[in-house]
Amino acid sequence: MLQRTLSTRRRLGGVVLQIAIVAAIGGLGYGAAYNAGLNLSRAHIASGFGFWNNTAGFDISQTLIAYSASTSSFGRAFWVGLLNTLLVGAVGIVFATILGFVVGIARLSNNWLVARLAGGYVELVRNVPLLLQLLFWYNAVLKSLPLLHGSMALPGGAILNNRGLFLPRPVFAANFSAVVVVLVGGIICAIGLTVWSRWRHQRTGANVHIFWPSLALIVGLPLIAYAAAGFPLHFNVPQMGRFNVSGGLEILPEFVALALALSVYTAAFIAEVVRAGVLAVSHGQTEAAQALGLRSGQTLRLVVLPQAMRVIVPPLTSQYLNLIKNSSLAVVIGYPDLVQVFAGSVLNITGQAVEVIALTMAVYLAISLFTSLTMNLYIRTVAIPER
Amino acid sequence: MRRLATAVALAMALALGTQAAAATDTTLAAVKQRGELICGANGTLAGFGMPDPQGNWTGFDVDFCRAIAAAIFNDPQKVKFVPLTAKDRFTALQSGEIDVLSRNTTWTLSRDTSLGLDFAAITYFDGQGFMVRKALKVSSALELSDASVCVQQGTTSELNLADYFRSNRMSLKSVTFATGEEALKAYESGRCDAYTTDSSGLYGERLELTDPSQHIVLPEIISKEPLSPVVRHGDNQWTDIVRWTHFVMIDAEELGINKGNVDAKLKSNDPETRRLLGVEGQYGEALGLTNDWAYRIIKHVGNYGESFERNIGQGSPLKIVRGLNALWTKGGLQYGPPVR
Structure with a gap:
């Protein structure tokens, strides 16, 4: 009885201590935020996230989502x-x-x-x-690449120079999604086939050759679908301009250097x-x-x-x-x-x-x-x- | 990384500390007690702010800080210079790391109102320009559509660049770097067709390239860049000191007072000269300084024209003409209110 009371009390004490510590940390955080707000307003420095929706006005060299200096926030x-x-x-x-x-x-x-x-x-x-390596790769990448007017033309219409690697950019027509659906279906069927053949191999010891059927499912079917949908894919091939390459898919040398480093x-x-x-x-x-x-x-x-x-x-x-x-x-x-x-x-x-x-x-x-x-x-x- | 450290330090100071100096103590008192002025400067811009190989800071913006130190301590060497990138500079001033920022900084409305800072006086009327390779055979910035342009981030240059290309319906590929040095290096390596910054900076930075003769500065000036020293908002005495340091250098040039003749001018009968040099009146004490404060500035640093010519004008490799920065009496915009 005494034993249980003691352990309960000890456990209760632990919980109270934990609550107190959490409250202290929370209070400290709140105090810091409050103090910061007060000091900012006293120093006449703008605060808050009011700027979030204001127009940015600067340009960004690589954007994965649509962004423009004049309209984006x-x-x-x-x-x-x-x-x-x-x-x-x-x-x-x-x-x-x-x-x-x-x-x-x-x-x-x-x-x-x-x-x-x-x-x-x-x-x-x-x-x-790492910083030195990064600078090394950046300079090595930039210096070793040809200038714009000595651009390397790569097979398939790709262009390489010190402004980046420009690949043909795939442009998908509306009904391309059908091909994707068929491809995913093919992959799922191929996985099913593999599981079935393993199961059969374990049960009976017989080997089932699944390479060709899988290939047909993953490559053959989508190809047929692609032809049936009227070849819904073409490429935007990069073109040499006066200063830069236009069109195509651009991979910046900064990205390559950073990823490499x-x-x-x-x-x-x-x-x-x-x-x-x-x-x-x-x-x-x-x-x-x-x-x-x-x-x-x-x-x-x-x-x-x-x-x-x-x-x-x-x-x-x-x-x-x-x-x-x-x-x-x-x-x-x-x-x-x-x-x-x-x-x-x-x-x-x-x-x-x-x-x-x-x-x-x-x-x-x-x-x-x-x-x-x-x-x-x-x-x-x-x-x-x-x- | 240093910029991040400064920003984090500011955040910590704001969150944990009570307001350091501004509220209770004046900047002037803090500077006097410390025995030296701490001045935020460029560090890499020839002609404006850069240490020479011996570690002595020189330049037009540097001289301005030396003038403030001369006014306070009668010694232009009592300045500690802190090199700052464009991104660091405001945070360093806000956090109290420096007393004054004298680093080719453009005065804009948003900077004046939202940063808790004040701009004292326009020490240099500038505008943004472009530098390109001669081999590109471009004679106007309007031909730069589709070009890659290297620019330093966190500057008005970055914003003006986007504006200029947008308003002229040209497409832009800008590549931004944290420091001007990195942007310039990338331009030189051929990463960009053009490099853009304030045209005063272009003159200095062109000379840092391996072969300056292969590069030209295009004629277009695409923006107004009034460069001004910056101080923290709310310490009006300090703002006045910084502002009038510039004005008395202008006034001295207008009155023909320079480093060489300032001692002789003490005996002048001209009332304007006598007021400026502190022979008559208590104008210096009104600022919290001594009455010979302007004399000290001219004795140690010289007038506006001397500082200009020595650092960026005909007496320097940059050979920038006065242009807009000539006195108002000579067709320029530099105009000093009267000392009286």
């Missing part, structure tokens, strides 16, 4: 910057992951040259500051994470797999990596977060990311540092938390089910 500029950050973050993560896994596994290779090359890459890249830099860290993960898997697992007659590629893919992933994913998440946050270095090479557009031009034109910086920090926090959440969900799928 600061709010619109914010979204343009945010999307540019997400784009370079996503592209960087994909390439950094691929490169990081390749290098990390190569560093464990029995081939002396491959292992040394991978080791050299990691040591070179991760020991040079982020990928190469982060890949070096990911490689070490991967190496650590693979080494964490007991060597007995490899030996057991070999004893079962698995080839080395199969051993890696089916036995080692799935177990290594549990070790790899948490530090990998940190690397992804670093990559996204490092993308704000875009500011030095003129890539219009969130920091450059919003915490740069918008902050300076409106002069509202407190609001702009607070919002920018909140956005990075949200992106990072979302990335962590996604990775945590992924960890659950690779965790060993405990009985």
